[in-house]
Amino acid sequence: MIKFVGAGPGDVDLITIKGRQALEEADIIIYAGSLVSKAHLDFCKEDADIYNSASMTLEEVIDVMENGEKEGKDIVRLHTGDPTIYGAIREQIDELDRLGIEYEVIPGVSSFTAACASIRREFTLPDVSQTVILTRIEGRTPVPEGEDIEDLAKHRASMAIFLSVQEIDRVIEKLAKGYGSYDIPVAVVYKASWEDEEIIIGTLQDIGKKVKEKNINKMAQILVGNFIQGDYERSKLYDPSFTHKFRSGK
Numbered sequence: 214m215i216k217f218v219g220a221g222p223g224d225v226d227l228i229t230i231k232g233r234q235a236l237e238e239a240d241i242i243i244y245a246g247s248l249v250s251k252a253h254l255d256f257c258k259e260d261a262d263i264y265n266s267a268s269m270t271l272e273e274v275i276d277v278m279e280n281g282e283k284e285g286k287d288i289v290r291l292h293t294g295d296p297t298i299y300g301a302i303r304e305q306i307d308e309l310d311r312l313g314i315e316y317e318v319i320p321g322v323s324s325f326t327a328a329c330a331s332i333r334r335e336f337t338l339p340d341v342s343q344t345v346i347l348t349r350i351e352g353r354t355p356v357p358e359g360e361d362i363e364d365l366a367k368h369r370a371s372m373a374i375f376l377s378v379q380e381i382d383r384v385i386e387k388l389a390k391g392y393g394s395y396d397i398p399v400a401v402v403y404k405a406s407w408e409d410e411e412i413i414i415g416t417l418q419d420i421g422k423k424v425k426e427k428n429i430n431k432m433a434q435i436l437v438g439n440f441i442q443g444d445y446e447r448s449k450l451y452d453p454s455f456t457h458k459f460r461s462g463k
Contacts, residue, residue, distance in 0.1 A: 215278055215288045215309060217302050219295040219321015220244075223407035225252045227322045235319060240286035243274055248293035248432070250407070266290075275308045282314050295323040298347065299375055325373035328402035328434035332412055336371040338445040342438055344370035350377040350384055366391025366437075374435040378403075381421050381435075388437060389417050398441035403433040414441070 216235045221227030228236070236242065236256050244253070246265035254263060262281075266274055274290070281288045292300045296318060309316050325347060329336055336345045346365050349356070365372065366388045377384050378401060389395050395418040403411040413423045417437075424433075 215282070215290060215314060215316035217290045217292060217296045217300075217305075217316065217318045219297075219300075219319060219323075220249045220253055220291050220293055221322040222294050222324040222327035222405050223250055223410075224327075225250055225256075227327065227406055228253065229319060229321060232319045232321060235287075235289050236291065238287055239289040241277065241281045241288040242291055243269075243277060243288070244291035245293050249291055253291065271304055271308070274305065275312075278305075278309065278314065279312055292321070293324070294327075295321045298323050298325075299349070324405050324434055325375070325436075327405040328373070328400070328436055331402050331405050331410060332400045332414070332436065332441065334400075334436075334440055336373075336438075336440055338440050339448055340446040341440050341443065342369070342371040344368065346370050346372045347375065348372065349375045350380050350387070352376075352380065362387040363391040369438070371438040371440045372436070374437065378424065378433040378435060379430045381424050384435060385417050385421050392417070397437060398439060398443070400436040400441050401429065401433050402436065403427070403429045405434060 218232040218235050220232070233256060236253060239257065239261055241262045242257055243264045243266050246267040257263065264277055278288055290305065292302065296302050297320065302318065306316065337343050346368065348360065348362060348365055350362055362374070362384060369392065374384060388397065395416060397417045399415055399417055399420040401413040401420060401424050411427060411429065413420065413427060415423050
């Protein structure tokens, strides 16, 4: 059995209990070494075989999985954050389907929710935004037509932008065109939940300068939207005048 496990955003205690148990029981661990905290490996069995996928191709990863499965070993494919978001697991799953190998996916805490927790905010506020857009700027990996950051910003939804801080100037220009303003709150969270986490708050007007002063060019979430700063209406959920099946009105 192959288990795709989300390791969480950085803090080793933000892996799920189910994910930690799978890691402790695994005979083979293939982990994304460029992003996953190596402290997770402290929970592996002493005799476990550990592979760093940062230097491996898809074919090499699948070979390890296939050979381990033939030997009846438990295998964990340890991804950063949640494996279903920018995890490149589909191509692995398709190969396992072709080979007739069983697998499961164990979700994890994503860096976008960890980043929002770090700035102590909520993506979804009643009269501000009820939609969260997860995206990235195009680079070596293109984005489909209609998913350019400028187009997405026109919705004025809360946004979490992955894998893009190295292009902060280009991100800012696209966002400003989409929003029609530079007066939009932005938070850049470097290594959310890690011990060396850094939080930078600003607007589209000044966030680029602040990010460059900190020399942040990787492993950061860019959060954008009026959920970061500004007024909002009280939630109906706990409003005494709002009734639902668990509470009568006053």
